[in-house]
Amino acid sequence: MKKDKPTVITGTIGVDAHVIGTKVLSRALRDAGFNVVELGALTPPEEFIKAAQETDADAMLISSLYGMAELDVRGFKEKCIEAGLGDVLLYIGGILGVSRHDFEEDVVKFKALGFDRVYPPEADINAAIEDLRADLRARSKL
Amino acid sequence: MKKDKPTVITGTIGVDAHVIGTKVLSRALRDAGFNVVELGALTPPEEFIKAAQETDADAMLISSLYGMAELDVRGFKEKCIEAGLGDVLLYIGGILGVSRHDFEEDVVKFKALGFDRVYPPEADINAAIEDLRADLRARSKL
Amino acid sequence: MIKVKQKKMDEEQFFERRKAVLSLWHTGKEVDLEEAVAYQKSMPENKNFCKVIQKLKKEGKSVVFPRAGTPLVEDEIELVRALYDAGVPLLPCTTDSYTRHLQFEKVEQALEESIKSGRPKLNGFPIINHGVKNTRRVVESCGAAFNPRTSRLSNSLVGEIAFASGMTAQPCSFFPWFGSYDKTATLEECIDTAQYLARLMGWYAEQGVILTSDLHGWLPNGVFPISINVATMIIEGLVVAEQGVKSVLPLVECQGHLAQDIAAIRVTPQLLRRYLDRFGYQDVIIPGTAAQQVPLYAFPRDLGGAFGYVTYTCFVGALGKAEVVSPRSIDEGIGVPTKEAHVDTYRAANWILNVVRTQNIEFDNEEIQTESKILEAEVTAILEAVLNLGGGDIVVGAIKAVDAGVLDSPFPLNIHARDQVLGVRDSQGACRYVEFGNLPIPEEIKDFHREKVTAREKAEGRKMDYYVAIDDFWAISKGALVGTPRQ
Amino acid sequence: MIKVKQKKMDEEQFFERRKAVLSLWHTGKEVDLEEAVAYQKSMPENKNFCKVIQKLKKEGKSVVFPRAGTPLVEDEIELVRALYDAGVPLLPCTTDSYTRHLQFEKVEQALEESIKSGRPKLNGFPIINHGVKNTRRVVESCGAAFNPRTSRLSNSLVGEIAFASGMTAQPCSFFPWFGSYDKTATLEECIDTAQYLARLMGWYAEQGVILTSDLHGWLPNGVFPISINVATMIIEGLVVAEQGVKSVLPLVECQGHLAQDIAAIRVTPQLLRRYLDRFGYQDVIIPGTAAQQVPLYAFPRDLGGAFGYVTYTCFVGALGKAEVVSPRSIDEGIGVPTKEAHVDTYRAANWILNVVRTQNIEFDNEEIQTESKILEAEVTAILEAVLNLGGGDIVVGAIKAVDAGVLDSPFPLNIHARDQVLGVRDSQGACRYVEFGNLPIPEEIKDFHREKVTAREKAEGRKMDYYVAIDDFWAISKGALVGTPRQ
Numbered sequence A, B: 001m002k003k004d005k006p007t008v009i010t011g012t013i014g015v016d017a018h019v020i021g022t023k024v025l026s027r028a029l030r031d032a033g034f035n036v037v038e039l040g041a042l043t044p045p046e047e048f049i050k051a052a053q054e055t056d057a058d059a060m061l062i063s064s065l066y067g068m069a070e071l072d073v074r075g076f077k078e079k080c081i082e083a084g085l086g087d088v089l090l091y092i093g094g095i096l097g098v099s100r101h102d103f104e105e106d107v108v109k110f111k112a113l114g115f116d117r118v119y120p121p122e123a124d125i126n127a128a129i130e131d132l133r134a135d136l137r138a139r140s141k142l
Numbered sequence C, D: 001m002i003k004v005k006q007k008k009m010d011e012e013q014f015f016e017r018r019k020a021v022l023s024l025w026h027t028g029k030e031v032d033l034e035e036a037v038a039y040q041k042s043m044p045e046n047k048n049f050c051k052v053i054q055k056l057k058k059e060g061k062s063v064v065f066p067r068a069g070t071p072l073v074e075d076e077i078e079l080v081r082a083l084y085d086a087g088v089p090l091l092p093c094t095t096d097s098y099t100r101h102l103q104f105e106k107v108e109q110a111l112e113e114s115i116k117s118g119r120p121k122l123n124g125f126p127i128i129n130h131g132v133k134n135t136r137r138v139v140e141s142c143g144a145a146f147n148p149r150t151s152r153l154s155n156s157l158v159g160e161i162a163f164a165s166g167m168t169a170q171p172c173s174f175f176p177w178f179g180s181y182d183k184t185a186t187l188e189e190c191i192d193t194a195q196y197l198a199r200l201m202g203w204y205a206e207q208g209v210i211l212t213s214d215l216h217g218w219l220p221n222g223v224f225p226i227s228i229n230v231a232t233m234i235i236e237g238l239v240v241a242e243q244g245v246k247s248v249l250p251l252v253e254c255q256g257h258l259a260q261d262i263a264a265i266r267v268t269p270q271l272l273r274r275y276l277d278r279f280g281y282q283d284v285i286i287p288g289t290a291a292q293q294v295p296l297y298a299f300p301r302d303l304g305g306a307f308g309y310v311t312y313t314c315f316v317g318a319l320g321k322a323e324v325v326s327p328r329s330i331d332e333g334i335g336v337p338t339k340e341a342h343v344d345t346y347r348a349a350n351w352i353l354n355v356v357r358t359q360n361i362e363f364d365n366e367e368i369q370t371e372s373k374i375l376e377a378e379v380t381a382i383l384e385a386v387l388n389l390g391g392g393d394i395v396v397g398a399i400k401a402v403d404a405g406v407l408d409s410p411f412p413l414n415i416h417a418r419d420q421v422l423g424v425r426d427s428q429g430a431c432r433y434v435e436f437g438n439l440p441i442p443e444e445i446k447d448f449h450r451e452k453v454t455a456r457e458k459a460e461g462r463k464m465d466y467y468v469a470i471d472d473f474w475a476i477s478k479g480a481l482v483g484t485p486r487q
């Protein structure tokens, strides 16, 4: 279903307290015309799912800086499907591993975990918003 | 032949201008009781040989900092032998290659070029003087 | 109704609360207070945070206080030894995020996975899961004095285990929890938690063991003048002093503008002393001052920029004659630092600290004088407003002040903060207010900020607003002090 | 009998000498002066060393001027591009040691071996062997202004090729040759050589192309007060000005003591201006000041220490408001730096320069004032003594002064230097005289040095002598400013 103002959920997942990035991202999404449900930092996976159900969301843009995202999102895609959110786009960005490592590893890892797009540290949010529009269009949601 | 005051030649070889190290080394050798023939910086290989012949030297302690020692000492051992100096100890120290590299490579390279001992950058000169005494004793020159 | 007050907890109440703290995880049972005091007293002076800093002050030296923690005990020992050997006599023990949220089962799982995969799966040292015996092995593995870092939920139990293990300092800083770590806790809850640890440190002090509480204040989550941070740090100092803490260390956030940072390094301990004395805590020691690289700005991700920022902070700290300087590691922008990254960082830091302090450089100028006056005036105005709100009770005042926006800071994580203020840099890189919210800043000082902001506005031909604040936030990671529009 | 005088070479004599210079190697034939002038005039301002620095001065900025050269043209292009992209608008072209000794056949051989082995077998860029056409490719490969570095024997031909290739600066510094590079040449010979290049630059200036000569002075081969270096730098300035050079850049050696270094950065251009004016060279431009990390001390070989020393120097240079700062690379203690080492170094350097200069920090204190006065008094006393010896002719005076030990420096490489002087650091790290030799230092200033040296003697309980000078020489590489006895 095409929407004028697609709804997106933002927040940092698990017990990640790094709120600044998701705040900046949320404001940029809002400035770009999205309807943003901003869950803020320290958001348990279940809350993301609940919010998406309640608002009929089109995408979740999840942040994680603290390095432990992998443990936080295990089984998350499956739970989304169970909750009837199989069609909701899943993006993740931030610093996705602990310590020096190759970002390409993250991409492989998080795609396998069910994410549609994976963003490197300090990702350009305007480019990400373009990606989001393209993906929504491809799904005839924009 | 045992000597009270063995004679050693010092200097930097080739067109290496880094004189400070060889000055410091020379003074330390003198303080340690050696008879030091100090050729200073920028000394051509032939001059080392000439000085060794003229002073009946027991060892040459050659410095090279500027990275091009390998080219400067090619054939040097052979020339020493030709000049009847086959028995003179050959030491070299400083920064023996251009750019980052493993010091162990230098050791192999310069031993193959006929040097008895090879010293890393910032070598401890007191330890080197001990080596020299040991080597001279082994050859019954001290 | 505000229940928490500025009042020393009575011993009975304290020991009652203690039961709940120790029962959070089975290692709580390992803590034996009597034995812990004996253990603490058996340690040499170099293990005591307060004494190490007092000695540094006397000798006119600065040392690095880093941030470091890795999950496995053996790795942690290797790490702290490497740091100590690199010339670091004060060591942290940074806990991981699961510990910080009391998710001890998850910690167990992550420890196992760390062992299996050979890679750290936690972003710090889970001191609670490891318990007293294991942690003592870490403390005893080198000559440094230790100070654990954690956040609110786990603060009390971490402290119990840390002090029993021979650590000798820990922050009881409730404002960072409120502003940066804890989404839903009220300031009242945060103060209540902090009072417990302060009371525990007070108990140790009564037995003759001086433990130090470093004071952090409300972190400016962005480019923001430091006065709120300093005022709240002093509030923390008063609160812990009331609970019996006998040594407090102000931790000054260096934001990159030399005159402002040096002013803050100088003024903060003076103001802290003044307020401690005013409320009767003359016997509380301020062993020295710590200057830290503000832990908030996005960090350069390239090696050169990272070293630039690290060493710069060390110059500033050393010029300011701070006894303790805490740079981030060169891996800050990348992930939890490797051991090598730590060592390289602190070697560079020590090079600077040593070379600069040897010279005993006197440094003062008009800007430092001005920034000192501004800072003093702002902090004083804020603290007086807080005391007024509390009718003389600093705790009550602080709680009301947050509600009223008399204490406020940008980009807070906590849902109870007002979030009506904003800062940007001026053209020379000093942090200025653009939105004052309800902060009780005197009018003539507001004018000073406005002038500086207008000057930059003119120079750049753009409005100084939220977008500029974001540009400024990224500037340091891009090799500049003042932000330029991001393409 | 001294033949060389302070007198402009007449054009005929110059062109006569020129033939010999150009015939040193076949690439000399590639130089066509008329065409070179046209080429120079066609270049934009960012290619002109003098103009780039004047612009920096106006804008209150500092940039890095590194040291770099690698044998093969394509590698050199890659290197200069990488540096330019890392924010370096002034680039050197450091020649290799064989070039410096006119061993062009050996260069050919080493170039071949470099290609074969894939490893650089020369420690710099052999500009003479590469010739004008190839070197222009390097110059044109990025937006920087170029300045080649070489030593006496090759100085004239390097300059001919460099200027024809579009480079716009080159040292005509005869004292470093004498003190540090050339074992047997007399100062007279060194001056004679320098006059040639200065005359060539003068010729270009007559055609409207301003080339800059950076002035280095006699390098203090060890820890040694900077006044001999500054005095000899001014002598070089007067000599090249007489030959028609219209732009001179003083290059101040930073030795690590902040007050001394800042004093030198400030006082040197003032004194240079004063003496240039006094002898009628009012039209000679001093576009700015360069502060360089003294290229003499053993450098830290660990990454942290290397970054510490590099960034510290940048900090001092930026506080001193030098337009140009030349740190060594982080690989200095290891070998010819890799491209990555260069880039990381200059990124760190730029981080510091940018952040510090943005703040426009005013920095002054009693120590800086004292060191400035001492430096001015010493330099003036030395220069007046030299002028006296020469009966007003600075060249004749300088030559006699070296013989008389009125100009002297420790650890010289040259056999004609007296080598009767020595310096050590005082307890705060400032460089002081211990042996004055025949230096014409005024008595009250000698007393100042003696006092400082005695103070350290007392503090350390050891005599301040040659061995201390050596300890001090190693200190910086060990993370300290003041040496301690080596075990």
Ligand code: B12
Pocket: A015, A016, A017, A018, A019, A020, A021, A022, A024, A025, A061, A062, A063, A064, A065, A066, A067, A068, A091, A092, A093, A094, A095, A096, A097, A098, A099, A119, A120, A121, A122, A123, A124, A125, A128, C094, C096, C097, C100, C123, C179, C180, C181, C221, C295, C296, C297, C298, C299, C300, C331, C332, C333, C334, C335, C336, C337, C412, C413
């Ligand atoms: C600020 C900061 C803090 C502040 C956070 C304040 C707050 N409440 O937000 C404080 C001091 C509280 C803090 C605490 C901790 N931190 Co911290 N922190 C940082 C720091 C310096 C900057 C993060 C930041 O705000 N960046 C700026 C914002 C604007 O950028 P961003 O978050 O990257 O987001 C942008 C883009 O990435 C992108 N983006 C982000 N998410 C997404 C998602 C999608 C879908 C898309 C498209 C784009 C996108 O858009 C954003 C806007 O431009 C980083 C290091 C660094 N990066 O320089 C460490 C860092 C993230 N912290 C770290 C750690 C370990 C911690 C602590 C565990 C321990 C500690 N050091 O105290 C605690 C964790 C608490 C917890 N439970 O999470 C580590 C993480 C380690 C790892 N991953 O390996 C880091 C990397 C530092 C380090 N090297 O050790 N931290």
Ligand code: B12
Pocket: B015, B016, B017, B018, B019, B020, B021, B022, B024, B025, B061, B062, B063, B064, B065, B066, B067, B068, B091, B092, B093, B094, B095, B096, B097, B098, B099, B119, B120, B121, B122, B123, B124, B125, B128, D067, D094, D096, D097, D100, D123, D179, D180, D181, D221, D295, D296, D297, D298, D299, D300, D331, D332, D333, D334, D335, D336, D337, D412, D413
């Ligand atoms: C000082 C110095 C100079 C001074 C020299 C002054 C002088 N006349 O002596 C000046 C500025 C003139 C100079 C010039 C050049 N230098 Co230079 N210089 C240095 C520097 C900074 C220190 C060297 C030094 O004096 N060390 C202190 C002394 C006391 O120690 P030492 O020489 O190592 O000697 C001690 C020990 O090693 C040992 N030892 C030495 N030799 C021996 C021998 C034996 C047998 C034993 C047992 C022990 C021993 O005992 C000594 C006393 O303790 C080094 C970098 C560094 N190491 O930090 C670069 C360095 C050596 N220079 C270098 C270069 C390239 C040059 C130049 C070609 C170009 C230039 N940069 O200007 C010219 C070369 C001129 C020429 N023809 O040689 C490179 C060499 C590159 C390489 N090997 O890959 C270095 C490493 C810098 C770099 N990273 O680029 N340099």
